[in-house]
Amino acid sequence: MSPMIPSLEALFSAPRHDTGHPDLALDSGFGGLDGDALDLVERRYGDRGLAVSREHFSSRNQDGDIVCTARERTGERIVGTLSVRFDGPEGLHADLLFKAELDDWRADGLRLCEFGGLAVDRHSHDPKRVLAQIFHLGYLHAHRRARCDRLVIEVNPRHTGFYRRCLGLVPLTAARHNPRVNAPAVLMSVDFASIREQIALWGGQPDQLACARSLYPLAWDEATEATMLARLP
Secondary structure: OOOEEOOOHHHHOOOOOOOOOOOEEEEEEEOOOOHHHHHHHHHHHHHOOOOOOHHHHOOOOOOOOEEEEEEEOOOOEEEEEEEEEEOOOOOOOOHHHHHHHHHHHHHOOOOEEEEEEEEEOOOOOOHHHHHHHHHHHHHHHHHHHOOOOEEEEEEOHHHHHHHHHHHOOEEOOOOEEEOOOOEEEEEEEEEHHHHHHHHHHHOOOHHHHHHHOOOHHHOOOHHHHHHHHHOOO
C-alpha cells in the first residue's frame, strides 16, 4: 500500500448533478488492497502523477490492515477507498521518512495509526460526502474500536492546505523525497480526540457545510455513527 495520499481538491470543484444523492454503502474488512478498490487507487494516484505499481499495494505482511470502501447503491461500483494501518513491530509506512517524529510520539506512549491508499472516483456523484464518510469509517476503526490516539498521513506539500482545511490535519515537517512514489512528502497529523470533537459538533448537519468550513458536517450523526460502529468486523 502506498503511503502517499493525493489531493482530491480538483474533484470537489467539478460540477455535480442535481438529481439527489445516491445512498452510499460503506464496508470494511481486514486484509490487503485488491480488486476494484486497488484499480481505483491506481487510477487516481496515476492521475496525480504518482509512481505507483501493484507491489506498492500488496497485502504481504499487512494482514492487520483494514480496507474501507464506499459504493453508490445505484450502480454498485466502488467510488471511494481508504486503508487503515495500525502501528506495530513492522512500524508504519511513514517511518521511512519520518521515523524520528513518530518515535517521539511512541516514547510518550501514544498509539499511532496511519491512513493511506485514499482514492475517490472522479465520477462519483458527491465526492465530498464520499471522502467525509469513508474518513469517518476509518476513524471508527482506528479510534473508537482500536483506541489509537493519533492519526498520521503523508501528502504532497502542495496539498497540505486542503487536508488542513477539510479535515483538520496539521503539517509537521518540511518536505522530504519519498522514493516509493518518487515525489516529495510532508507528514501531517491530528489527534483523534480532536476529530471526535469535530464529528460531535458538526456530524449529520450537511446544511452547515459553509459555516464549518470543513467536511465534518457530512460525517454521520450520533445515531448513525453508533449503528456503523456496531457493524464493524
